[in-house]
Amino acid sequence: MKTSGKVWLVGAGPGDISLLTLKAMQCIQHADVVIYDRLVNPKILEWVSPDCLLINVGKNPGFHCVPQHEINALLVQHAETHENIVRLKGGDPYVFGRGAEEVECLVDAGIPFEVVPGISSAIGGLACAGIPVTHRDMASGFHVVTGHTREGNQQQDWRQLAKLNGTLVIVMGIANLPFICEELLMGGKSPETPAAIVMSATRENQRRLTCTLGTLLSKAQEANIVPPALIVIGDVVTLSDRLSFIPNIVKLPKNLYCESCS
Known part of the structure; x- marks a missing residue:
């Protein structure tokens, strides 16, 4: 063609x-x-x-x-x-x-x-909420999964994911949050595991909710959390208060030239 x-x-x-x-x-x-x-x-x-x-x-x-x-x-x-x-x-x-x-x-x-x-919001969005996905003392790796699979496809194996070490980041998972929390707990994840939800990450209306996996669903319902939102589960969440910051507005040039795009 x-x-x-x-x-x-x-x-x-x-x-x-x-x-x-x-x-x-x-x-x-x-x-x-x-x-x-x-x-x-x-x-x-x-x-x-x-x-x-x-x-x-x-x-x-x-x-x-x-x-x-x-x-x-x-x-x-x-x-x-x-x-x-x-x-x-x-x-x-x-x-x-x-x-x-x-x-x-x-x-x-x-x-x-x-x-x-x-x-990606799964990394940059969490960073802007004071949550690093890795830390030498807390998480040597991270897993990013979707909470919403294509219609007809198999659901995530949340019980197997519960057994993995490191930080678990879930995108597009708010609508499926009750099932996700239940399955992670059934898979052996401790209800005391630190957890957080970051709504509208990096935007002016960004909100961060921190709690534990055992209270995540009830806290999210109380806070009326709606998409777009990131769910993060792991010890790195405990750093969120200490590492949070207020983003500084950067003024960008209005006109830039790129030969490869012209």
Whole structure:
């Protein structure tokens, strides 16, 4: 298939606009089309050129306004008529962002592409809440899993995950929190294990709830926690008060030039 354009899968980071990478910003500034997700900070879209076409394909919990196969088709369609197409995704495109599925579609269609990594909320979001995913005295490793598997796919084996050492980070798990907590406890995880939920990580309305695994569900219900939120379980949570900080606003230049994106 003859195409005239290139697709850039760009990670928009966890939410704070100043955590966007320099290359991501340059690609956005030179895009002819931006196809973006719901969790992308809308301020990022202010960097596009006046004649850039913006397409919202955001997914709300339990409702996908644009099915994945239609998003794939949009990428192919606009690559045939435009030069630079940016597929803007929250966090990192390859961390539970379906980026690999979209790239597979581009490869099948013979469309040039490039992936621009972004800061994942599973790491950067927790850091901004004062929670390091590793610590030499507490966690020599970490595990990042989704709390929401594709319909028809097997659920996570939470009882097996309960046996792993290190920090357990769960994304997209709030709707399934009762089951997750029950299964982790049934798997042998101590109810006294430190736990936390970080809602809207890195954003102005960020909230952090710290407790234990045994009280996590009741505390989350009392605090009316809603997505997007990260669940983290492990000893590193005990550092959150000591390591928390107030982010400083970084002023970014309005215009930057990127030869590879032009």
